[in-house]
Structure formats: C-alpha cells, structure tokens
Amino acid sequence: MNEPILLHGGDYNPEQWLDHPEVLEQDVQLMQKAHVNSVSVGIFSWAKLEPEENVYDLDWLGEIIDRLWAHGVGVILATPSGARPNWMAQRYPEVLRVNAKRERSLFGGRENHCLTSPVYRDKVRKMDQILAKRFGKHPAVRYWHISNEFNGECHCPLCQASFRQWLQAKYGSLEALNEAWYTTFWSHTYTDWSQVESPSPLGESGLQGLLLDWRRFVSWQTIDFYRFERDAIREILPEALCTTNLMDHFDGFDHWAMAKEMDIISWDSYPEWHNPRETEEQTALRTAFVHDIYYSMKDKPFLLMESTPSNTNWQAVSRPKEPGMHMLSSLLALAEGADSVMYFQWRRSRGAMEKIHGGVVGPDCQADNRVFLETAAVGKALQDLTFIAGEKRPKQAAIILDYNNKWVLDASQGPRNCGLGYWEEMHRHYDGLRHNGYSVDFLPPKGDLSAYPLVIVPMLYLMDDATIQNLRDYVQNGGHLVVSAWSGIADEQDQLRQGDTPYGLTDLLGLRVTETVALWDGEQVSCTSCTEDLSDTEGAILCDVPALEGAETLLQYSSAFFAGTPAITKNRFGKGTAWFAATRFPAPFYKTLYQTICRDSGMAAIWQHPIPEGVLVSYRGPYVFLQNWNRTAVSLETGKGTLELHGWGTAVLEQDGAVRYVSEPFPFPLTAGKPAAEK
C-alpha cells in the first residue's frame, strides 16, 4: 500500500448519507471524475459504530470501504476518538473535559475529551481494536488516522492527579519542584503534593515554572493519548502506518516529540487566501513555512490531510479561492514536500456547523461547477506529477523552532505583554531566505545541525545548556549561525541566567547585551548601515543594546538614546561565523540581509537563474518548482531558453532547465456553465 503515488481525495463522511443510497453511489462515480484515489473515513462515526454501549455496527462501514476500493479509491481509516457518542458522556461524565475555571463541560463539540479518563481510554482502545481487527487487512486501508486535530487541555481531578504524578516523576521531591518553580516568590511554596493545581484564572498564574510545566504535561498527555491509540492498533496490526492530522502554527504540544511517534506527518491547511492584509505571495509564504515545518518534523514527505477546494466556514470572512488558486496552492504543497492534496470534505454536509465549508461536491450535486472542475484539474495534475512522489528536499538553511520557547514567551510577564511575535520573528528570517531562492528546514534546538551550511536562531529566549553547547559546537566546526534579539536569557525552567547574555554565546557572538529596550507598537528606531551590502533601515518591537567584545558592526542604531551601538554584528568563532540581529527589521530588509549572510556563508544557490518578484522556487529531488504568485505572466530564464509562465502558474523543471510540467490557467466565467476542465 505504499507505492509512490500522490494521494488525492479528502474526508468522506458517508454516515451522514446512509439513508440516501443514491448519493453514496453517486459519490464513487464523481470520485472517479475528480481523479480521487484516497479518502479518510470514520473520523466522526462513533455514534454509528457503537450506537449503544457495547453494541457495534461496522457493516455499513465495510460496505463503504468495499465500494470505494471497487472503484479504485483507497482509505485512510480514522479512529473515532475525536468525538464520542452522547450516551457515553451521559453515563460517564468523566470523559468530558473540565476547563481552567474548573467547570465541567456539557456534551457537545469535539476534540474535547479528558486526556486522562480511564473509562475513555478503555472505550477508545476497545473501539480501535475492533476497527483494526475488522478492517486492518483490507487492501484499501493505506494509513490509520488517529483521532482528529488533537488540541486542548483538561483540568479535572483525574488530570490534576496525573499532573502531580508527572511532576513527582520529573522532580522526585517537592524541594526540587519548589526550587525549579521559584516558589519562594510571593510565599507560594508547596508543602504537600496535593497543593499542586494546574494554572487557573481563579488561582495560580504567577509561577512561570508551573505554567511551563503544565504545557509540557499537556503536551506529554496529548502525545501519550496518541501513542495509546497507536499501540492499541499495533497490537492487532504490527505493520499499521499511523498518523494524526496536525494544525498550522498550533503549539498545544511539542510537535518534535509527537512526530517521533508518527509514521508519517499529516496536517490541515487553511490559509486565508485573498485577505486584505497581505498579498497572495505573502499568504503563500506563511503557508510554505508550515509545510516546511511539517516536512522537517520527520525529514521526509508528508500528507496534506485537509484543505478546502473553495472556502471555509469558520474564518471571519470565508472567502472562496479565486479561479486558479486551488491549483496554485495545491502545487505549493507539493513543492514544499507534500505527497498528497486532500480536502475537508468530499461532499458538503446538509446540516450543522460546517455545511457552508466548501466541499468537492456541493449541494447542487453537480460535476460541472467551478469547484468540482478545479478539483478534478488538480487530480489530473497530481497524476501527471506522480514522479514527484517520495522526492526529498535539499538541506540549505535551517531555523531552530522550539515549542518550549514559544510556551515561555506566551507565559512571560514583560518586556512586551502586547506581544513579542516569536512566529513573526521566524517568518521574517524564513521569508528573507526564500526570497533569495534557498530551501529552509526547521530543527529542534538540540537537533543535528551539521548538515546545514546556515542555521538561524530566532528569539530563543529559553536555552538549556545542551542547546548552548550544540550551537557552540556547530560554529566551532565551521557552521554559520544567526542569532536574533531576546535570546539566551533563561534556562529550561525560565529562570534568568546569572551572567552576561546571550548566555553562553557572548564569546561566540563577540558581544554582550547590556540592556533590552521594548518599543511600543508603531515605534521605530533608525539604523544606519556600516557596509555597502546593507541599506539603512529601522528596528521595532524590541532592541537589544549590545556592547562589542570582538564582533564587527554591520549596522548600527542611529536614533534613540542608544544611537551608535550595534544593531547587526558579525563575528568569527572557531571555524565558523556568527551574526547577531539585535532588533526586528522591516520584512523586506531580510532579503538583503540574507543575500549578504548567504554569500558570506558560501552557501550555493541550487537554481542559478534570476528569480522575478513574486516567484517562489522550491526543490524536490532533482526537480525545481517555479510558482508565479503574480496575477500576470512572467518570463523565466531556465538555462534552456525563456519560459513564459502565466499568472498564478506553476512550472516543474529539472535542474538543467528541462520542463517537466506547466500548469494551465483556469477559465472564468465558465462557458455556458460548463468549462472545459479536462481537455
């Protein structure tokens, strides 16, 4: 079941149509028209699979899977643990979550079960194993889709007890916990384990150590739940390939740790295309950034598990994709490392919360409308691009991404409670590198940096000793490192390092930070270039004020009281070089900055030709993706002549310029309501 193909399909909820057999029959016909080869089933089917406690009905699902497979459609089989039946919540209220105010939920929603509840775990395990036994060997089953979009936390008594056990295992003694959490502050010293409670707006919120450990515990709990389900299936099916669908910039658990338990990464991508705050290219970069995170998680291709062929239903304004954007954004996923394009959902629901969310098949049940035809065109393109399947990406630049650091910046009091922008900081470096045509991976702070010519450390406030050593070793051995402001301040328990900062890196960077000046939103500090390579610019958000201890100044502050102090520096250390970017610069400045840094790093570009404005370059194996995010055509030099690429067009080339694929524009309005989708 692991042949190198590109999956096309999406969430399929036939349980909503069991009383409409003609619809189920139409589904498989339309799937073939849309070149669908894979759908996800069973995600929210529990109430149908176990209508009464211990009464199971899997036959309907069996029929669905058989019919799909008979029409060449494989399945990604979900465990239904994301939502439980009403009878279960009524009989066992412990399966329902308790919020931070200690209020027990009523039945409703989804992805909201207690992560500890033994009853829930028993029910889930039993259900998963019944599914595994019945369908595990079915040839249609490609992957197991464990639960759905894990997120959130529970503060019930069972979870409090579990939290305390987790802390006992971590710290051994209350003394150690008190020290780690610095509980002498405000006399919050714990003298009995039973005093420990999760953070609450009604209680403790002032101990960053607790806030941080709570997020670590919730992360552990969530991953443990995933592992619990995976292992239940593995007991029956030792070879089962398991995944769970991750979400965008979501930080509810440590994705590096979750990824280790997953066989393949998958995620759900819902960018706000055509929003008034950014260009389509900017939206594309925000999206590529996340694709690249999830590619990096296992250093191999991932699944785009959900996307919409048109609009969502939950954004402030759920604007549909304009004609051609579905193709462009789907091929962006491919370009960044996806081996699938899948949707929520195949057919729009008739009722309830998500019925306005675009599906491949709409309430008109027709195959001749724009959404269906654009989807079918993507299906066709995926067939044409099968040669991409399984291809890996080159290693050039890497950005350190640390969930612990995100959590602690969220929990922090000061210096900017209106926002420090950890993601934004990462995005600026990422965009700068991508605008220079480089591929960007992400790494955990203690990851192996050795394969990357260039490593970026954006706003890494929290650094443990091993991370510091990892960065030092990397530069010592010839690596090129960029560190940005508000880094190296605290240790792994969010206790301030006692000594100069960035702690442990001052010799490496050739400077120490003497103070950090938080700026108001909209406030800017002028910066003047000290080299020909950089232009004058401005700093914002916060300014580290460095005192040089050996580094060279590339850019300096030229307003505010610290005018004359360095804003960007460069320092040789061991066999390598380290840069320090002391404030947040305007987004376009990072293009210039990384032009300089990449050149000084000696990092070669793979695509040697000029890249016009608005064109993004990506690499998979020997192939180069060129995507034109402008609405108008551009001329591309390819080494084998000039390629005219239409607005919102994609070309896939070999590195020598040989063209393997070029997309076609999608017509609108459709002629007589029936556009020529597959010519």
Add this chain to the structure above:
Amino acid sequence: MNEPILLHGGDYNPEQWLDHPEVLEQDVQLMQKAHVNSVSVGIFSWAKLEPEENVYDLDWLGEIIDRLWAHGVGVILATPSGARPNWMAQRYPEVLRVNAKRERSLFGGRENHCLTSPVYRDKVRKMDQILAKRFGKHPAVRYWHISNEFNGECHCPLCQASFRQWLQAKYGSLEALNEAWYTTFWSHTYTDWSQVESPSPLGESGLQGLLLDWRRFVSWQTIDFYRFERDAIREILPEALCTTNLMDHFDGFDHWAMAKEMDIISWDSYPEWHNPRETEEQTALRTAFVHDIYYSMKDKPFLLMESTPSNTNWQAVSRPKEPGMHMLSSLLALAEGADSVMYFQWRRSRGAMEKIHGGVVGPDCQADNRVFLETAAVGKALQDLTFIAGEKRPKQAAIILDYNNKWVLDASQGPRNCGLGYWEEMHRHYDGLRHNGYSVDFLPPKGDLSAYPLVIVPMLYLMDDATIQNLRDYVQNGGHLVVSAWSGIADEQDQLRQGDTPYGLTDLLGLRVTETVALWDGEQVSCTSCTEDLSDTEGAILCDVPALEGAETLLQYSSAFFAGTPAITKNRFGKGTAWFAATRFPAPFYKTLYQTICRDSGMAAIWQHPIPEGVLVSYRGPYVFLQNWNRTAVSLETGKGTLELHGWGTAVLEQDGAVRYVSEPFPFPLTAGKPAAEK
C-alpha cells in the same frame, strides 16, 4: 374606552412617592398642564401590592387611579410580573433565571424570571386576577399592559424539561429530531430524550438545528407567558384589551406570532438622536422602519408606549433631544401609524438606575423648563391632530421579515462570521422606497402578498416550501418581486437545499447562483450599469455570482474574477416580474434602483409632488405627513401653492394639498427662563 383619541402620557410610578403626598397632588396638576390624558401604572409595583406573601394592598393604587380619573387621565394598567418581590425570590429560588452557563441568578434586575416556573405562574395569575377584579371595571382603565419588555431566556432544569416536551410534541420521535438537527455530524446523535440540553458555551453549539429550535422554543415560551397572563385577566374580564410593550429591532421572539395574541401593538422607541454616525434623517428612517414593522404586525395603528422627552440614561452617550426634535420625532410616530405619544417616565425617580433618564417632570419639579414645555406642546399638537386617530396606511410596497431567518443567520457559521447584516439589508431597501415617497409595510414570509404591488425579499436564506410557493403564486399572478443575495439556501431546519439556488425560484428569477463570494469589510466590487436608468456603483459584503437562465441583466460586476456576470437582473414570470439584486450596494443607490423598479411595477405615487432632499412623506387615511428633517426651511409644492416648512417642521395635508396642520418651531434659549409654550 376606545374613542378615537390620541393618547399622551407615560409610565407613572407613584409608588416611589407615596410618602410625598404633595408630589402626587402636584402630578395631576402638571399632567393637565401637559395635556396628558393617559398614564401607565403598576409596572413595577409588586412589592407594594403584595408586601408579604398573600398579603395584598391595592388601596393606594385605587386612590391613585381615582385621582387620575378625576383629573381626566385614563390609565393603562400593568401586571407587575416584570419584576418580583425580594421575598418571593428568597422563598422560591426557582423563579430566578439560570443562564446558558447554568448559573442561577441572584435576586436583582427585571424581566428575568424563569418562563416555566409553576410557582411563578401561580403567583402571577393570582396577582393579575386580583388586579382585574379590583380595577377591571374602573372607567379609567383603557388597556392592560402585560408585564414589561419581555426578553431573554432561562436554562434551568424546569425549562430543560419544558424544552424536551416541546421537542417531543414537534418531532414525535428522537429519530425525527436527529434527522432534523443532522446529528450524525460529529457523532452528536441523541439516543435518549434526557440527553437534549439547551445550547451552552459549556456544551452544544455546533448544531444549527438545535440553536434554531431553541430560539423557537424560547419564542413560544415567551408568547405562552404573555398568553397565560392575558388569559388570567380575560377569565375575569372577557373584554379586556391587552398589549405588551415591544422593543425596537429586538428579535428574542417571533413578533408575528406574538402579535396574534395582542389586541393592540405597543412599543418603546429610543433612537439615538443627534449621534455622530448618521444624520437626523437617517435616524428617523431607522425609527420609521420599526414603527412600520409594528404597524404591519396587526395592519392597524399601534401605541408608542415609551419614548423619552429628552435623554435616556443607558446609551453610551445619552444625548438629550435638541429643541424641536421632541415634536418632530413624536409626529413621526403619528405619521407612521401610532395613535399615542407616551414616555418613560412621567416624573424622574430620585434614586436608582434610571434617575438620569429624562422624565416629563424633572428634579426641579417645575413646569417652566424646556423638557416640560416641549412635552406640553406635543400634548397640544396631539389634541389638534385628533382627526388622525385610527386612520390606516395605504398598501404599496411590502418587505418580507422573518424572525426564523434572523435567528438562523445569527447562528450560522459562514460565509461571514463578522456579520451578514440582515437588518441592514432590509434597511437599504426600505430607505430606497421611502426616498421615492412610497409607504412600506412588512409581512411574514407566508403572509398574504396580494394587496401589494411590490414585494421585497431581502436575504431570505431560510425558505420553507410554503414560502417558496407563496412567492411563486404572487409573481405568477402579476406581482412584482425583488429578491436579494444569499436567499433560498436552506430549508426550515437550516439544512441546505440540494439543488440550484435560490431554491425553487430559479425559473422565477431566470438565473441560478453558481457561487457566493464573501467579501472583507471595506472590500468592494465595481458594478457597471447596462441600462440608462441605473448608474455605476459597487457591491460589498457578499456577492452572489449568477448564471443567467433567461433573465435580463440591468447591472453587471466589472471587477473581481466574476467581472461580466450579472449583479442585478430582471425576469418576466407568469404575469409578473422578478428582480434579483446579487450583492449589497451603497445606500444611495437604492433610491435610483427603486425609482426604476417602482416605475416598471406601475406602482403609482400617492403624493405626486417633488419631494425635496431630507423631507419624508407618510400617509394615514386621506392625510399626508410631510416632515422636514433638515435644520433649515424648505419650500414644498402642494398642488395648492407653495408651503414654506421650517427646519424640523411637520405639515399635515390632505391629498389635494389642503393644509390641516403645521408645527411651530420651538424657541431657544427660553426668554427669561419661560418660553411661550402655548401661545
């Protein structure tokens, strides 16, 4: 007691002054000065009427009513159920509401009793009948004022049980409920009636069917409570005329259903005059819109039950009416169909929440200040205009108003969660018609349309089959229909119609909507006119993209990807004509649009003379109201010469131009503190 007079007066709370007999005596003297002929009493008197459980004291109220009647002042007698005594809440906590988070209220506020509580119903019934027996035959009593400004909902166990009973009666079986609410979604299937709970932020909020039925249930409950009180009185007084005071654009229950139970409609009107967001004319149109809704509810004159002679106390800024506005706005009510001008409240309270709210008599207790004198001038004008009492309005255009549709748009997820603007859509059509001098009524979706030359269907997302048939029959038989965007999408359970939309109307409109593009706030799509009658304009909020199936294009989109598709169409169907307005246009455009549509509808104007900017025309019986909402005078052609109408002035004419009444401007500053109110 139903002689054709115009009532003038307001809420009178003498229980606040029982220990100040001289004040009570002054009251009736001042009422005569102010030409007051009717006051509402007893609204919040329960604590005085039943100071201890089962101990009643009605004598003080008897004295008040006698004294009023002796001075020529009738009463609207209220049941005191809007607020209950402290002792009752203490002894029977079930009378207090429980909110959606399942928190029981403490005692406080008003209009906040449990709508189910048997104890409360018993107490209310007993009280109402005691009042009816004591005062029902008193010659002063004109109407019964049931409770006060019904609103809100209760989630207590008694109401949950009542909700389940209501659902059982509606659906018969859980299977039917599951199907109607589409509970297969997220495995939310109910397997026992006891699992059904009202919507809650702690529980279910994803089933639109539940959300919609909950609002229907609350509507039923509220109306049932009104009916329960009305019937308690009717048992004693079969001829009693009952009303309850409604509120502005309030949508907490289905007013069409409530209206059926009421003998006369009354409402409380508190426009924000002189606010910085709109001109006084715009405020007037917002207010006239609501007057017209309440006139339409029973197709007959209504009571303006509350208004303020100066300022409120509860708006963000409670700006007082400027000199002359009280006359102008009071006569607006008359022009639109009111047979009264009444106030909250006669005399300002000394203490508590509403003491800053303007009353006719202020804390200076004088009759020589601006508020008193303007009120007296209105009282005099009402006497002069007695000939208006009981006159009905002509039937020209009608707008379909559906509370179910409002509820479901509120509950919707997508396409614009930041607001679809159902009221705003209605207002634009209304204003366009009024700016052309037409009278506008409102009708429920299954109402009798036959009397109206023109019917507007603004954003009627939810349409049941009977509504569709009603609209089809209307046009088939020669009616003129305007349908606007996002109509005909869902059925009465908010399930998407499977087929082309506007469902059931595609042949009538000569088009089908191929997709709907939600726009961001501030985003606009250009539109180009295809006829001489319309000018180029812009669309906003959302754009239906139609494919023509026979209709004629009057205006087309000229930007965005759907440029070239129709934005306004016209189609002949049966003996009638149907227009489709596919997006939301700027407010002024609707004046032009309805100039065209009304002309094509052959709908004759009643007032044939030019209407200057800022002048509103209204009709009652043979009379025409001309109100000048400009601060400066205008010249009006009347057919019998030219009438110079002062700024903020009102003229009442016969249709041939004969002048029956012209208001006088109110002087300011008052000369020596004593303006000449009644010359």
Add this chain to the structure above:
Amino acid sequence: MNEPILLHGGDYNPEQWLDHPEVLEQDVQLMQKAHVNSVSVGIFSWAKLEPEENVYDLDWLGEIIDRLWAHGVGVILATPSGARPNWMAQRYPEVLRVNAKRERSLFGGRENHCLTSPVYRDKVRKMDQILAKRFGKHPAVRYWHISNEFNGECHCPLCQASFRQWLQAKYGSLEALNEAWYTTFWSHTYTDWSQVESPSPLGESGLQGLLLDWRRFVSWQTIDFYRFERDAIREILPEALCTTNLMDHFDGFDHWAMAKEMDIISWDSYPEWHNPRETEEQTALRTAFVHDIYYSMKDKPFLLMESTPSNTNWQAVSRPKEPGMHMLSSLLALAEGADSVMYFQWRRSRGAMEKIHGGVVGPDCQADNRVFLETAAVGKALQDLTFIAGEKRPKQAAIILDYNNKWVLDASQGPRNCGLGYWEEMHRHYDGLRHNGYSVDFLPPKGDLSAYPLVIVPMLYLMDDATIQNLRDYVQNGGHLVVSAWSGIADEQDQLRQGDTPYGLTDLLGLRVTETVALWDGEQVSCTSCTEDLSDTEGAILCDVPALEGAETLLQYSSAFFAGTPAITKNRFGKGTAWFAATRFPAPFYKTLYQTICRDSGMAAIWQHPIPEGVLVSYRGPYVFLQNWNRTAVSLETGKGTLELHGWGTAVLEQDGAVRYVSEPFPFPLTAGKPAAEK
C-alpha cells in the same frame, strides 16, 4: 529612628537567595556602593517565617537584619499578610476570596485574602506580634510596612454577613435602608436583612445606593484590616510607626479615611515614561498629581515606597527609563514632598512573574551597568539633598478630591456611560495651576479650606449638606472657588436633589443649570470669549447649560442649540468669588484660565521669574525645585543671574535664587562599559 534623612533603597527579598549566601554577602557590599540606607524586608516571607502551622523560623530574617544594620542599612519591616502560605489556604479555605460571581478562588496570587475571615485575622495577628516581639526593638527598624498594596473585595458568606452588620449599624432599620437605596424602584424592596447581597453580575446591579454602600463597606473593611494589623503591632510596640504602600490613582478605599490611621503615607509609583500618548512633561504632571495627593493626605512628607530604576514587567510595553530619567523622576518625587526614593526591587528574582521587572542589581550581578550606576547617582544626590528632608510645601491652591464621588460616578447610569472622566477633570485643573507655577494640594470635601486662597471643585456630582455648607462658608469668608460641570446633582446616597442645581450653590454661583448636554467622544462645542483674558476655545464631554441669576459671563457657547448661554461665569458672593466652568475645555486652555483666576484671586506666585515651556516648579520649605522636562537645555532667570539647566536637569534653589543643587546629565553609551558614575 526619625532623623531627618532621605531614604534610599527598596524591597529586598533575601528569602529568595538563602541558598546563595555569597549573593547575600554581595548584596550589602553593593548597597553601600549604591548609597542605600534602607530596605523593606519580609513582605512575602510568610512561607519562610511559618513553614508549617505554628512552626516559626525567624532566625534567617534576624541574620539578614543584623547584617544590613552592620552595613548601615535600616529596614522597613513588613507584615507578610499580603500573601499566605499554601498550607494555610489548604487547611482553611475561608482565607481565600470569593469573587462577585460567588466563585471561591484557588490558591494563588497575592493581596487576595478574605477581609473578614476570623481564621485569617488570628493567623495574621499571631504572626505580626511574633515579628514585633522579635524585631520591634532592633535599631535597624525604621517603619512597619503593613501588608502590601491593599486592594480588592471578597463576596464570601462571611463578608456578606459582615456587610449586613455594617448596614444594620448604619441604617438601624430595613425601612431606612429601603429609603436610602430607593428600593421601590423595580420592586426591589428588602423585607428581611438576609435578602441583602453584595452587588453581582448575577444579581443586583441597579441600585446605586447599594453599589455605593458596598464600596463604602469594602473601604471600611480594608481600613479595618490595616487597623487590625497596626493595633496588633502597637500592643507590643506602642511607639511603632506604621504605613502601608498605596497605589497611584487607585480608588478601592477612601484614602482620606485610611490616611488617618497611618503614621506616614507611602506609595508605589510606576509611570509609563516615554509612552507614545504623551510627552515626558505630561507623564511627569500625572505623576506629580499623585505625589501631591499623597502629600496632602497627612499634609506632610511621604515615602516613595516603590518605583523602578528601569522598567516594569506588567505594562503593555515595559519600556525602560532612558538615561537621566531615573534621576529626573526621582527628584520629581522629592520636589513634590517625598522623603525617600525606593524601589521594587533591590535584586531581580531569578524566576516567576516579576523577574523581568527592573531591579537595582540585575542577573549580571554587576555594579558597572547603566541601571546600577544611575541608581547609585540618585543615592548620591539624595545625600547631597539631605537638607530637603522633612521640609513642607506651601499652601496655595487646593482641589477637592472625594472618593465617594468617584465611586458614584463609576456606578452611574448616564449621562455618559462611555466615561465622565473624574480624574481627567481634576488633572486639567491641576495642570493649569502647575503651568502657572502654583503649588496644588488636595482636600476632602469637608476639609478645612481656610488656609487656601483658591479651592477647585471639579465635577462634584455628589455633595452632602455639610460639604455645601463648607463651600458656602469658605466663599462667604473671602475664599475663591471654582466649580465645574455636573456638580451638586445628588446627595450622599446618590439621590437627586429636588431643586435647582448645583444644589445649594446657585446663589453662590449666581446661576442655575437648566440642562446638561452629554456629547459624543470627539464632539465639540465652540466657545467665544467675552473678556480679553480668555481666548476662544471648545467644550467637550458634557455641557451644563446655565441660566444666569446674577453671575457675569466670561466665556459663552457659540455653537449647538445653546449657543449664547454661558460657558464660564464669575460671581461675587459674601467676601469671596466663585467661578463656574460649565464644560470640559482643551488642556492648554486651563493655563490661561488659571492665569486669570489666580490673578483675580490675588494669589501671589512664590517663584516670580518666567517659567520656560516644559519646566516645572515645586516648593519645599524655603527651596524651589526647577525641573527641565525638555530634552534640551533651557536658560532660567533666577534673580541672581541666569542658570543654564541641561535637558532633563533639576536645580534646587533658595527662593532668592541661590543655587543649592544642580544635577548632572548621565552619559550614554557608557565609555568602555564603565561610565564615570561618581566623579
């Protein structure tokens, strides 16, 4: 221990460093370098002082105090009642607060104990007396610091019972309470004391009398708690000098009443220096205003108990003070009446919520950084300025400040629920006086006005009879009084005065207010001057519309419907004069207005020389402080020549111009990281 010195130091939390003895040793060394002579200890030490119930450990604190004293550092000894140990909350949940929604807190935070709990009072009393016995006679102990930043309220059953007792004592009977609270409104009459509940979003919020008495009760409770602790200490140490640290514009209790119980006032000052909404001079005036309130509380010098040498951690943006601002703002405190400059905190915590808050010693533990050096420079300046210690301020203008009035304006419904701006109104008068070089005190409404040539009554909506008499007597006897809009409306129970307003002052002002027009934010009414002294200007927020009864018009409205009525008037009454300012003018207008009023009052300026823009003048005893809030130097005429004062510089002179002290600018960047702090 009361020698006339200026204290320098701050909060010292050695309990956080007991396992780092070398740090404790370094502390006293660094304190000497920073010229620290006093620190506050024990504020949050309870968990260390009583690690288990009834097990006390005071030895560590004894060692700290001994070591401090041995190095010349005195202590302000705190009672630890601001935060309690975890074990206590676990064993006695009654010590934890209940919020207005009746939710009991979990353990966490600080300044959040039940103010009634007998258990807590017992524990606190025992702890305080143990501290008093052990350390009361220690020569190091200067003051007792009772608890910390008292604030907030508790709605638990114990507090409800206490509230009812307090009301019974105040009113004697339920009848009197019902009358005072005007409970006939909405039938809220109480028929049993047990029905009385504190205000709640779930219950009563419509009775302003209740809202007001609840705030009075909480004020009484808070002060009672302070008194309870003070008396516990006094039992052991009859001579103990007690204080508690107050906060900025905080209005949680009546500070006039609290001040009577305190031996010396102290407060914590955290202005947002360098914020984008105002100039540094404006921030300085906001700060001086509060300094002056706290000076006025006991008409004698106070302690600046907390401030930051750099940045906070809790503001939206915790921007550090720029070089020189620490000196300037510290000397501002001195100029306004402080006898100390103290900080939170001496050494930054390693962990928990406040670790980013600037401390004198930072995580680099060095004495050569900017913060330490600026602090040391302030320490040195305080030594040089010891002659200021104990000096009092002159009496010129006084502003009436009434917490009851603040509470009732907060609780009010109308005329502007988006804000009346009581503090803002006071600030405008204050700034106008300060810009003319006058010293401004604050007085309670029934305070002794006789020493002041000029008294301002800003927006005193609530006036009891004694206040009215106090103001009348003052003017009668020759005083000069300024009253502003929305004054004299209600009595002490927030019941509207029945009669003309400002009630009891119409003859004194020579006018009555006929109406009050609330304006929208941004709305302005033009005003035209009727004298040469004033310029044309605008009114905003709300406009009283007066009818003259003898007063002279200085400025009149020239737009809106009340154009031509007076906006500023002047009236002779008895031997004095009264002005009325009927609306809120732009801030700069008050400078001109008070130029006129002060001249007409015959109030002589102390500093007779021209005051350049941006320079503030303050007086202590025979000394004049001149502070230059401009970033550039100014030339000052002193009577003994011209003094060039650097940007952000402070000069202290004698009244004849003799220079006693001039600050020096602080260099930046520090040369080689080591600025010359003490030359």
